[in-house]
Amino acid sequence: MAFNNYGNRFQQTTPVVLNLIIINVLVYIVQFLFDGPEEKISRVIALFPYETPFFKPYQLVTHMFAHGGFFHLLFNMFVLWMFGSLLERAWGPKRFLIFYLVCGLAAGVAHLALENVPAVGASGAIMGLFAAFAYLFPNTELIIFPIPVPVKAKYAVAIMAAIDLFGGVYPAAGGNIAHFAHLGGLVMGFILVIIWNKTDKKTFY
Numbered sequence: 248m249a250f251n252n253y254g255n256r257f258q259q260t261t262p263v264v265l266n267l268i269i270i271n272v273l274v275y276i277v278q279f280l281f282d283g284p285e286e287k288i289s290r291v292i293a294l295f296p297y298e299t300p301f302f303k304p305y306q307l308v309t310h311m312f313a314h315g316g317f318f319h320l321l322f323n324m325f326v327l328w329m330f331g332s333l334l335e336r337a338w339g340p341k342r343f344l345i346f347y348l349v350c351g352l353a354a355g356v357a358h359l360a361l362e363n364v365p366a367v368g369a370s371g372a373i374m375g376l377f378a379a380f381a382y383l384f385p386n387t388e389l390i391i392f393p394i395p396v397p398v399k400a401k402y403a404v405a406i407m408a409a410i411d412l413f414g415g416v417y418p419a420a421g422g423n424i425a426h427f428a429h430l431g432g433l434v435m436g437f438i439l440v441i442i443w444n445k446t447d448k449k450t451f452y
Contacts, residue, residue: 260328261335263344268324274312275320289313294366297359311351313367323369330376344440350375350432357431371428375436376405382440408433
């Protein structure tokens with residue numbers, strides 16, 4: 248996924264986005280170095296189903312800073328940088344951080360309610376950012392790989408939501424994508440940006 252107009256969209260990384268990326272990378276390095284076959288680190292910070300003995304309430308926060316592999320981390324951090332920097336400029340650091348964390352928490356709650364497997368990743372919070380971006384910049388064109396043509400953000404978010412809804416209702420055998428967590432973050436992202444926009448009245452393009 249990328250902007251169709253790089254020159255106008257990619258700007259210097261904002262401070263909260265930069266720190267979130269650093270934290271995620273550091274956590275992944277710790278996982279990579281110390282997990283081992285028993286997944287000693289991941290078993291502590293992943294979000295486990297609440298009916299299991301492994302579940303701890305703090306995992307609702309820690310799971311969004313852990314990742315299941317290098318490419319999982321790379322994709323999430325790329326999208327965080329791409330959408331997050333712009334949204335942080337629009338809202339300011341404090342509001343952006345609140346938004347990101349609330350969407351991540353909502354994703355965790357949705358996952359606990361509807362999916363009975365452990366989960367790691369920032370994808371739920373990232374989907375919240377995507378929802379906010381699509382609401383505020385609905386006509387900005389995005390390139391969504393492998394689709395070879397630009398897609399407006401408002402249509403792209405609808406496509407992503409439909410894919411996650413289908414994947415959640417009809418999960419693939421052996422699949423490891425937390426579809427309902429994605430939807431939880433996305434729905435919370437829409438709710439927050441709509442509430443905030445009632446006072447700010449900012450739809451940029």
